[in-house]
Amino acid sequence: MKKIGFLYVKGALPMFEDFGNLPTHIVRNNGMINGFKIHKELDGLIIPGGSIIESQSVSEELKKEIIKMDTAGKFILGMCSGFQFLSNKTDIGRKSPCPINREGLGLLDVSFSPMVGTDRVKAKIIKDSFLTEGMVGKKITGFHCHTYGNITGDAEPILKSLVKRTNYANDPREILSGVRNDDGNVVGLMVHGALDENHDLVRNVLKFIDADENDILKIKNANKTLLNKIKMEIGVETGINIDKSVEVNNSVHKSSTKIIMIASTGSDSGKTFITTGIVGALIKQGYKVGVLKVGPDIRDIVPSLYLNKEKMENFSSIKIGGLGWKDLKEVFEDLKKNNYDIVIVEGVMSIFTGMLNKKVPFSSAEIAIAANIPVIMVSPCNKGGIETAAVDVVSHVEMMNKMGINTAGIILNKVYDEGIAESTSQFIKDKTKTEFLTFIPKIQLTERGNMPEVEIKLDDFCLNAMETAQNYLDIGKIIKLAEEPKFDNYMKFKEIIDRFTGIKEM
Known part of the structure; x- marks a missing residue:
């Protein structure tokens, strides 16, 4: 079956959104699934939001595997903090007089600095990528939830959000919210819920990995199993499980x-x-x-x-x-x-x-x-x-x-x-x-x-x-x-x- 990995490390938000119910396998810091390196085993990788940058929780071994996935032409999608992880650097010093930079992988040639955004948004697609192929000019929906949302750099823009407020003030305008690498197989987005609310994006992911109807059914079933497994643990990599017997009584x-x-x-x-x-x-x-x-x-x-x-x-x-x-x-x-x-x-x-x-x-x-x-x-x-x-x-x-x-x-x-x-x-x-x-x-x-x-x-x-x-x-x-x-x-x-x-x- 087609396998789509999902980064599961401290600071990641694995169920903040469903990502179109595409993830099938958990990717941990050893960079392996089923005893194989992820760059050989996976068809693509999704990196969720959270505090991955602040937590500095991704191992060097896993970083190397993600870079190899890019080299192999596999798709990589980073959302919010996952996007920042794929970028050059992020200044997390929102209340510091000096920048406090955290380095990213550099797969996307942009950098981030503080800009608070918490709107429900519409965003306009302005360029093709594995995610947005054939959708240029269309608008998608989702929401922003970020502290470091100011994006600068030379990566190809693919998405711009129409926002009403930033930094706690009314300031309606269009801001950059998504980019791709030159080959179009690595994408970073700031619009949470994009895959959940816009099925055409999910269709493009499935098309990119050549998933047929049988593959899609297997992905759907594998995703259910994955979500049930993730849901049993409180937080990420805590080892603290929910007491299901109490839930029945409640x-x-x-x-x-x-x-x-x-x-x-x-x-x-x-x-x-x-x-x-x-x-x-x-x-x-x-x-x-x-x-x-x-x-x-x-x-x-x-x-x-x-x-x-x-x-x-x-x-x-x-x-x-x-x-x-x-x-x-x-x-x-x-x-x-x-x-x-x-x-x-x-x-x-x-x-x-x-x-x-x-x-x-x-x-x-x-x-x-x-x-x-x-x-x-x-x-x-x-x-x-x-x-x-x-x-x-x-x-x-x-x-x-x-x-x-x-x-x-x-x-x-x-x-x-x-x-x-x-x-x-x-x-x-x-x-x-x-x-x-x-x-x-x-x-x-x-x-x-x-x-x-x-x-x-x-x-x-x-x-x-x-x-x-x-x-x-x-x-x-x-x-x-x-x-x-x-x-x-x-x-x-x-x-x-x-x-x-x-x-x-x-």
């Missing part, structure tokens, strides 16, 4: 999908770290977990998807104030089709950020109100100290109570002194009447990369998050705090301000 008792929001008093609170940890702990127990992001910055839920190996769906981003992918009501309609046991929603910045904007909805608070979603509030202690974090979260929860939001729990995060934290606990409980209150210490990661913004190493970040959640959070209690969502409707701006805050609109 499914017996499940009556409907439950949902809970992780929100906070401000940015850099650790929402993403805590969300990722909770997701990891839940899937280890066998739960089928969905993850959503309030607002457009879907990069924040990538670590969760790395652990639970669910796809980035077109409903993964909840629209606020026109920013994001889908309206809340549409999101809930889509959720009903996916049979999740529990859904974790990660808020945006502070739970109130955007609330006084006249565009409704524009805040995590309004999303929580509209769907009756219980909220666990995270308050970080690293900036103003533990006492300030306590006072801050109390004031937030008091306002949330006035607005009718169900504050299900409170987490003091990045706690540096357990004694001080304990002394504040009674104050918080007395003021908020919240029973679920817990502390998480400040976690020191061994590498830089503790935020999706800066050099994130998915493997380190995610495993630390999961271990932290297991050690410091009562996962069983969080499951009980989650509730079935009930979408009422968004309250109008003036109603929120007048009814709950007592502040008259200016």
Whole structure:
């Protein structure tokens, strides 16, 4: 049968998208499958997105094999981080005053530098390659999810995306999002979901490897086996497997999908770290977990998807104030089709950020109100100290109570002194009447990369998050705090301000 390899190394996102259900074999760092070198055994190779560049997880042996595949004229498709791996270099120093360059294989003559993109996009095909043959002038669909999206160099452009926003600002324009090598057998793309949403691209891949109807059937069956195998492991090359026996027990008792929001008093609170940890702990127990992001910055839920190996769906981003992918009501309609046991929603910045904007909805608070979603509030202690974090979260929860939001729990995060934290606990409980209150210490990661913004190493970040959640959070209690969502409707701006805050609109 025809064999299409799929890179499976630390930092790769093997189920972030399906790649047209083409991959048939896992390629690990030894550069072999079935005891043979991949350049002899495979008809093509797909390199998924993730943090392959930041993690520096591809072995020298595997790099040599990939170069040999190019020399042999086999197809190689790199997506996002996989594209960057095939390029000359990537500057991953988004918040560094100086470039921090990571070298690629140099199979595609381009380099990358920081440019954030999280749009759903249409992209125009401008040149042929093994992937785009006969499609010049046509448009495809997909989404961007990158921090380093600025592409410069001399490789042949094949794709340009029509974007609405980059670097958190409205800036509609056309940007380069795909290139090929001179021979057309090596392609890099930044448009995730391209093969899943555009069948003509899949057809071209199958045509390039001379796959007949019998081959296509075998590829389809092999892909099912591959996905089942990949799905059994939490993360990549962790050796941590899902407890399937618990999953059977959970499914017996499940009556409907439950949902809970992780929100906070401000940015850099650790929402993403805590969300990722909770997701990891839940899937280890066998739960089928969905993850959503309030607002457009879907990069924040990538670590969760790395652990639970669910796809980035077109409903993964909840629209606020026109920013994001889908309206809340549409999101809930889509959720009903996916049979999740529990859904974790990660808020945006502070739970109130955007609330006084006249565009409704524009805040995590309004999303929580509209769907009756219980909220666990995270308050970080690293900036103003533990006492300030306590006072801050109390004031937030008091306002949330006035607005009718169900504050299900409170987490003091990045706690540096357990004694001080304990002394504040009674104050918080007395003021908020919240029973679920817990502390998480400040976690020191061994590498830089503790935020999706800066050099994130998915493997380190995610495993630390999961271990932290297991050690410091009562996962069983969080499951009980989650509730079935009930979408009422968004309250109008003036109603929120007048009814709950007592502040008259200016």
